[in-house]
Structure formats: structure tokens, C-alpha cells
Amino acid sequence: MVLFNKPFGVLCQFSGKGKNLSNYIDIKNIYPAGRLDKDSEGLVLLTDDGKLQHQISHPKFDKEKTYLLQVEGKITDKAITQLCQGITLKDGRTKPAKASVIQQPDWLWHRNPPIRIRQNIPTSWIELKITEGKNRQVRRMSAHVGFPTLRLIRIGIGKFQLKQLKLGDYERI
Known part of the structure; x- marks a missing residue:
């Protein structure tokens, strides 16, 4: 199993145009267990075990995913x-989520490029935990309640946590 801290703008696959996982990970025959879209950052799990990949990514297993x-x-x-x-x-x-307002994390890396800032519109931070994984679900949920997502960072998938893994780095566990 490999934990990877995916930067913004990186495709969650090993081939294709633009930056992708092969720019960061040099391990053969591993595949993402669930994906993050190009505009999202944070924890991606990769494995060579198809059964484990299915258990992590399939919604029927109710694997909790934590996002900021x-x-x-x-x-x-x-x-x-x-x-x-x-x-x-x-x-x-959607299934009910666990949501709470939080302060901006002090450990957070700078995003490149930075989010758009509007001088007269404040921003807020939310911790959101879901057990599904519909396409762009978190972004669609926040937009639906009137608060479009500017930045999305996954910090946990079940028992696996991003912790202090630096942006663009991976760790074998």
C-alpha cells in the first residue's frame, strides 16, 4: 500500500497528458484506490491488491473519507x-455527512496556483466526512448549500491519514 499526497493539477492516473502520478511515483503495478479530481489535493491510496482496491473505493463498503x-x-x-x-x-x-466549521489548518501548504480571492467575500473552512464517492460529490454538495468549494483537500480514507506527508511525496506502508 502506498499513501500519496497529491498536489493540485495532477491527474490521478499514471498516463495521459499533463502531470500525473508517474511524475511522482516510480513504483510499478500499483493503481489508485479511488480518485481525486485534478483540482483536488491530498491523500490518494495506491495498491497492487485488486480486492483491497475494491474495498476502499466501492461505496457499498461505507469507507469514511475526510476532507477539508x-x-x-x-x-x-x-x-x-x-x-x-x-x-x-x-x-x-447523498448519505448524511459529518460536517463542522473549522479554522484554517496552520500546517497547510501553499497551493500553486493560489485560489481566487475576492476582496469583499470572506472564505470559510469545513471538515466534511462522507462514506460515498460520487463524481465531484463534495464540490456539488457545498455548491448546493450555497458555498462553492474553492479548495478541497482529502486528509483521510478510513484508517489511513495524510498526517505529515509532504505535498508530492509518497510513503509505503
Whole structure:
């Protein structure tokens, strides 16, 4: 098993145009267990065990994934409650999430390129835990409650945590 801290702008695959996993990881015959989109950062698990890959990535196993979101606007209690109750998206209702407002983490690396900043619009940080993994689900959930995601960082998948893994680095476990 390999834990990787994926930078912004990196494709979660080993081939294709642009930066991808092969620019960072030189291990043969491993594959991502679940994906992060190009615009997201943080923890990606990779394995050569197909059964384990399936258990990590398939929604039926309810593997909890933890994200930090920087959203546009000052998040409201109402929005947090909606996230915790589940959201109806175009492809169906999400399971209830665990959501809470947090302070910007002091350990967080600078993103390149930085997020867009609007002088008159504040931002907020949320910790969000979900057990599903629909396409761009977290971004769609935050937008649905009126707070578009500016930055999304996955810090945990089940018992696996990003911890102090530096951006662009990986660790075999």
C-alpha cells in the first residue's frame, strides 16, 4: 500500500497528458484506490491488491473519507445542518455527512496556483466526512448549500491519514 499526497493539477492516473502520478511515483503495478479530481489535493491510496482496491473505493463498503474544504462565503449553521442531513443532487440523495466549521489548518501548504480571492467575500473552512464517492460529490454538495468549494483537500480514507506527508511525496506502508 502506498499513501500519496497529491498536489493540485495532477491527474490521478499514471498516463495521459499533463502531470500525473508517474511524475511522482516510480513504483510499478500499483493503481489508485479511488480518485481525486485534478483540482483536488491530498491523500490518494495506491495498491497492487485488486480486492483491497475494491474495498476502499466501492461505496457499498461505507469507507469514511475526510476532507477539508475552503468555501466561498461565511458558512452558516443552516448549510452545515443540510450537509449533515444529506443533499439531493441530480444523481440522487447523498448519505448524511459529518460536517463542522473549522479554522484554517496552520500546517497547510501553499497551493500553486493560489485560489481566487475576492476582496469583499470572506472564505470559510469545513471538515466534511462522507462514506460515498460520487463524481465531484463534495464540490456539488457545498455548491448546493450555497458555498462553492474553492479548495478541497482529502486528509483521510478510513484508517489511513495524510498526517505529515509532504505535498508530492509518497510513503509505503
